[in-house]
Amino acid sequence: MPSQPERERWSSPEIRMTAKQLAKKLKQQFREIVFEPVEFRGELTLEVSDALRIAEVCQFAKAELGFDYLVDLTTIDNHEDAPRWTAVYHIYGYDHFCHLRLKTSVSEEASGLPTVSSVWRTANWHEREAYDMMGIRFDGHPDLRRILMWEGYPYFPLRKDFPLAGKSSEMPNMAFSDPAPLDGGPFVTVAGGGDSTAREPRMRNPEG
Amino acid sequence: MTVTQKLEVKDSVACTAQAVDDLQDVQGEKMTLNMGPSHPATHGVLRLVLELDGEIITKADPEIGYLHRGDEKIAENMTYNQFIPYTDRLDYLAPLANNVAYALAVEKLLDIHDKLPERCQYIRVICCELARISAHLLGLGAFAMDVGALTVFLHTFTEREKIYNLIEALTGARFTTTYTRIGGLSRDLPEGWTDELAKFTREVSTAIGEADKLLTRNKIFVDRTKDVGVISRGDAIDFGLTGPNLRGSNVEYDLRKAHPYLVYDQLEFDVPYGEVGDCYDRYLVRMEEMRQSVRLLDQCLAKLPGGPINVEDGKIILPDKQKVLSSMEELIHQFMLVTQGQDAPAGEVYFGAENPKGELGFYIFSKGGGVPYRLKIRAPSFANLSILSNTLPGHMISDVVAILGSLDFVMGECDR
Numbered sequence: 001m002p003s004q005p006e007r008e009r010w011s012s013p014e015i016r017m018t019a020k021q022l023a024k025k026l027k028q029q030f031r032e033i034v035f036e037p038v039e040f041r042g043e044l045t046l047e048v049s050d051a052l053r054i055a056e057v058c059q060f061a062k063a064e065l066g067f068d069y070l071v072d073l074t075t076i077d078n079h080e081d082a083p084r085w086t087a088v089y090h091i092y093g094y095d096h097f098c099h100l101r102l103k104t105s106v107s108e109e110a111s112g113l114p115t116v117s118s119v120w121r122t123a124n125w126h127e128r129e130a131y132d133m134m135g136i137r138f139d140g141h142p143d144l145r146r147i148l149m150w151e152g153y154p155y156f157p158l159r160k161d162f163p164l165a166g167k168s169s170e171m172p173n174m175a176f177s178d179p180a181p182l183d184g185g186p187f188v189t190v191a192g193g194g195d196s197t198a199r200e201p202r203m204r205n206p207e208g
Numbered sequence: 209m210t211v212t213q214k215l216e217v218k219d220s221v222a223c224t225a226q227a228v229d230d231l232q233d234v235q236g237e238k239m240t241l242n243m244g245p246s247h248p249a250t251h252g253v254l255r256l257v258l259e260l261d262g263e264i265i266t267k268a269d270p271e272i273g274y275l276h277r278g279d280e281k282i283a284e285n286m287t288y289n290q291f292i293p294y295t296d297r298l299d300y301l302a303p304l305a306n307n308v309a310y311a312l313a314v315e316k317l318l319d320i321h322d323k324l325p326e327r328c329q330y331i332r333v334i335c336c337e338l339a340r341i342s343a344h345l346l347g348l349g350a351f352a353m354d355v356g357a358l359t360v361f362l363h364t365f366t367e368r369e370k371i372y373n374l375i376e377a378l379t380g381a382r383f384t385t386t387y388t389r390i391g392g393l394s395r396d397l398p399e400g401w402t403d404e405l406a407k408f409t410r411e412v413s414t415a416i417g418e419a420d421k422l423l424t425r426n427k428i429f430v431d432r433t434k435d436v437g438v439i440s441r442g443d444a445i446d447f448g449l450t451g452p453n454l455r456g457s458n459v460e461y462d463l464r465k466a467h468p469y470l471v472y473d474q475l476e477f478d479v480p481y482g483e484v485g486d487c488y489d490r491y492l493v494r495m496e497e498m499r500q501s502v503r504l505l506d507q508c509l510a511k512l513p514g515g516p517i518n519v520e521d522g523k524i525i526l527p528d529k530q531k532v533l534s535s536m537e538e539l540i541h542q543f544m545l546v547t548q549g550q551d552a553p554a555g556e557v558y559f560g561a562e563n564p565k566g567e568l569g570f571y572i573f574s575k576g577g578g579v580p581y582r583l584k585i586r587a588p589s590f591a592n593l594s595i596l597s598n599t600l601p602g603h604m605i606s607d608v609v610a611i612l613g614s615l616d617f618v619m620g621e622c623d624r
Contacts, residue, residue, distance in 0.1 A: 162281075
């Protein structure tokens with residue numbers, strides 16, 4: 001049975017290292033590729049300019065700074081802006097209770113970045129999901145297969161140019177091989193549209 | 209006419225090796241067993257492709273995605289309030305807790321999370337803890353049923369029925385609650401509801417005690433769960449396990465303590481955690497968490513303040529209907545809110561809440577306006593299931609149901 005002080009360790013101030021200090025250490029180590037941390041709503045975001053070194057940055061964060069828990073890994077499609085993809089890593093340390101967000105951008109031509117599944121094993125599934133939904137490769141990933149969609153599905157549905165209604169696929173006798181009828185929902189809203197037809201189109205980006 | 213035919217003579221050693229390989233295949237030394245997606249122990253639509261050597265699992269490959277509905281895509285196409293009903297359908301065993309977690313994430317983006325009235329915060333804590341008891345009652349009941357103790361399931365279901373009656377009186381729906389709004393709640397507590405809840409907390413304590421007596425020292429239950437499915441502390445952290453599964457593996461961590469939200473820092477409760485990380489520890493953690501939730505509910509009932517339940521901001525929450533019909537400003541607010549949604553600033557936030565299954569997080573990337581540009585749901589069951597391919601090998605096939613039951617996952621949030 002752990003002693004009382006250890007049990008209440010989250011309330012003790014001395015082990016509460018601040019995320020700012022940790023971000024500073026990360027910045028010191030990778031001075032040339034890590035931008036100044038940006039704070040918004042008390043959360044720190046560090047942008048890494050060289051996507052190819054993201055695994056190295058993550059490895060350092062885990063090994064030297066105690067970020068032992070990858071909370072989440074996700075990707076954003078910037079669509080018409082360049083570079084097209086942004087990968088977002090939420091990392092956390094169980095010893096210092098600090099969150100940090102790492103971001104890095106990847107161009108559409110490259111569409112790939114090194115895997116961090118060797119740093120945190122939980123990244124394995126997160127990266128498979130990112131690959132499945134956005135079509136971004138993770139080089140060095142041990143098992144980069146689709147995870148939510150079925151093997152052989154031809155599209156990447158979270159891309160901004162993929163219509164909400166879905167697309168027809170060539171596969172015969174397959175569920176969802178035709179666009180979903182949207183006249184009953186999901187209830188699409190485009191905030192700020194002119195009239196109600198523009199604001200609430202029943203189907204966005206319909207094919208053809 | 210002579211026909212010449214070329215014959216290829218294979219190397220005899222290679223042929224023998226090939227034949228031995230083929231023979232092994234024919235004899236089926238290793239067998240592949242498909243479990244699910246429709247299997248009672250997979251609690252939904254999880255599919256496991258198991259490679260077996262006799263009764264021992266040598267390889268396990270979980271297949272998920274059978275319940276994928278594209279919630280994140282849908283979220284990009286609607287205002288923040290419109291997405292609340294979709295959060296009901298993530299962890300559909302604890303919709304109230306999902307509603308609260310999502311509302312808090314958006315409120316963090318709008319920077320109104322510290323302006324929430326006290327009463328709203330207390331009611332939200334009550335919602336979260338009711339949802340936790342409900343989810344754990346089902347989780348434990350189904351777990352016990354999977355390993356052969358049907359009685360507990362019937363007992364816990366009786367208690368869940370009472371929770372559903374409370375939720376129905378509170379929200380108007382038993383299952384798909386959609387109770388929170390960005391900046392508040394859809395309605396206040398109905399009259400006499402707190403008395404009903406007080407009665408329930410007394411009754412459920414008895415029921416938890418009964419389930420405890422039926423299981424905790426039950427020889428069959430202990431034999432099937434103790435030292436089965438051991439997840440080490442290091443593995444649990446590395447695979448991103450959260451919630452009771454993480455605490456079962458000797459990690460003393462709870463978001464309600466480490467990063468208190470709502471009024472959790474004003475309430476007293478303990479965080480149970482296991483030592484070994486086996487199925488039995490995960491069971492014990494859930495059992496104790498229910499007791500702690502009852503404790504929290506009792507404190508909330510004693511402290512529940514009066515006052516408003518919504519933030520006082522016409523740009524966030526729908527104004528009173530009477531005022532809409534009589535005053536210009538409220539009419540404009542109502543119109544703007546319904547057609548445009550809350551005008552969020554550009555920016556990005558992540559908020560994680562301690563839900564029954566673990567850390568349910570929402571990452572919102574906003575470019576401003578009423579619709580998120582990207583909304584990512586960090587689902588606890590997704591990360592919790594990713595450890596299966598690591599934990600299952602080496603176990604007997606009959607242990608699979610015990611391990612699945614003890615991980616207590618929900619495919620609705622795993623697949624999103």
